[in-house]
Amino acid sequence: xxxxxxxxxRSALRAKGPLCVxxxxxxxxxxxxxxxxxAQGVREFGLRTVEAAAGxxxxxxxxxxxxxxxxxQGIAALEDVLAAARAAGLIVIADAKRGDIGSTMDDYARAWxxxxxxxxxxxxxxSPFLGVGALDGTFAVAEKNGKGLFVLAATxxxxxxxxxxxxxxxxxxVSAAVISEVSARNAESSAAGEWGSFxxxxxxxxxxxxxxxxxxxxxxxxxxxxxxxxxxxxxxxRSRFGTMSAAVxxxxxxxxxxxxxxxxxxxxxxxxxxxxxxxxx
Ligand SMILES: O=C(O)c1cc(=O)[nH]c(=O)n1[C@@H]1O[C@H](COP(=O)(O)O)[C@@H](O)[C@H]1O
Numbered sequence: 001x002x003x004x005x006x007x008x009x010r011s012a013l014r015a016k017g018p019l020c021v022x023x024x025x026x027x028x029x030x031x032x033x034x035x036x037x038x039a040q041g042v043r044e045f046g047l048r049t050v051e052a053a054a055g056x057x058x059x060x061x062x063x064x065x066x067x068x069x070x071x072x073q074g075i076a077a078l079e080d081v082l083a084a085a086r087a088a089g090l091i092v093i094a095d096a097k098r099g100d101i102g103s104t105m106d107d108y109a110r111a112w113x114x115x116x117x118x119x120x121x122x123x124x125x126x127s128p129f130l131g132v133g134a135l136d137g138t139f140a141v142a143e144k145n146g147k148g149l150f151v152l153a154a155t156x157x158x159x160x161x162x163x164x165x166x167x168x169x170x171x172x173x174v175s176a177a178v179i180s181e182v183s184a185r186n187a188e189s190s191a192a193g194e195w196g197s198f199x200x201x202x203x204x205x206x207x208x209x210x211x212x213x214x215x216x217x218x219x220x221x222x223x224x225x226x227x228x229x230x231x232x233x234x235x236x237x238r239s240r241f242g243t244m245s246a247a248v249x250x251x252x253x254x255x256x257x258x259x260x261x262x263x264x265x266x267x268x269x270x271x272x273x274x275x276x277x278x279x280x281x
Contacts, residue, residue, distance in 0.1 A: 022253030099127025156203025228255025
C-alpha cells in the first residue's frame with residue numbers, strides 16, 4: 001500500500017511549514033493578472049501559481065468551481081494544474097467539497113482519489129452533512145489508495161453557525177459530532193502515534209469553545225481556511241488552534257494571489273516564512 005496521507009502531511013508540514021496556497025482564479029484576479037476569462041486563463045493562472053509555490057510550501061489547494069465554470073475545457077485545464085502540482089512535489093488538495101448519498105458519493109471519491117485518474121489529487125474536501133456514514137465508501141477509497149480527505153467540520157463562513165453549532169440532546173454540536181465520528185475511523189485505520197489520513201476543515205475564524213470542539217486524537221491534519229482575506233492572521237494559528245496548531249494547514253487564496261504574477265513567488269516566500277516562524281518550524 002502507498003504511504004499514508006496523514007504521515008505524508010505531517011513530514012511536509014515539518015519541512016515546509018503550515019502555509020497552503022489556494023489556487024482560486026476569480027474573474028477579478030484573472031483580469032488583474034492580464035489573463036483571459038476562459039479556460040486558457042484559468043489554466044495559465046493555475047500553472048503560474050504552481051510554479052511560484054513549488055519548493056516554497058508543502059500544500060496547494062485548487063478550488064474546483066473556478067475551473068468548472070468553463071465546462072469540459074475548464075476541467076481539462078484543472079487536470080493540467082493538478083498534474084503539474086503533483087509533478088512539482090506539492091501535496092494537492094482538490095477543493096470540490098463533494099457530498100452525496102453513499103452509492104453516488106463513492107464515484108466522486110474514485111474520480112479524485114484513484115491513482116492514474118485524470119483528476120487525481122492527494123486529497124479531497126468532502127461534506128458530511130448527508131451523514132458521516134454516507135462517506136464510508138469514500139473513506140475506503142482514500143484508505144486503499146493512500147489518499148486523504150478533509151471533512152467539513154466547522155467552516156470559516158459566518159452563515160455556517162446556525163447549522164454547525166446546533167446541538168443534540170446531550171449538548172454535542174454538529175461540528176463536534178463530525179470530528180468524533182471521523183476520529184473513530186482514523187483510530188481504526190491508523191497505527192498508534194500516526195496521524196490519521198481523514199483530516200478536518202476547521203476555519204481559522206472559528207472559536208473552538210463556541211463551536212463546542214476540543215483537541216482530538218488521533219491527530220489528523222486540519223485544513224484551516226480563513227487566514228488572509230477572511231481576517232485571520234498567522235498569530236491566530238496558536239490562539240485558535242492551541243495544542244493542535246502543529247496539525248494546521250493554513251490556507252490563503254486571495255490575499256496571496258492578489259500580489260499578481262510578477263510578485264507572486266516573493267509574496268509566497270515571505271508569507272511562508274511568517275507562518276514557519278509562528279509555527280516554530
Ligand atoms: O474547504 C475549504 O477550502 C474552505 C472551507 C471553509 O470553511 N472556508 C473556506 O473559505 N474554504 C475555501 O478556502 C478558500 C478561501 O479563500 P480566501 O478567502 O480567498 O483565502 C476558498 O477556496 C474557499 O472555498
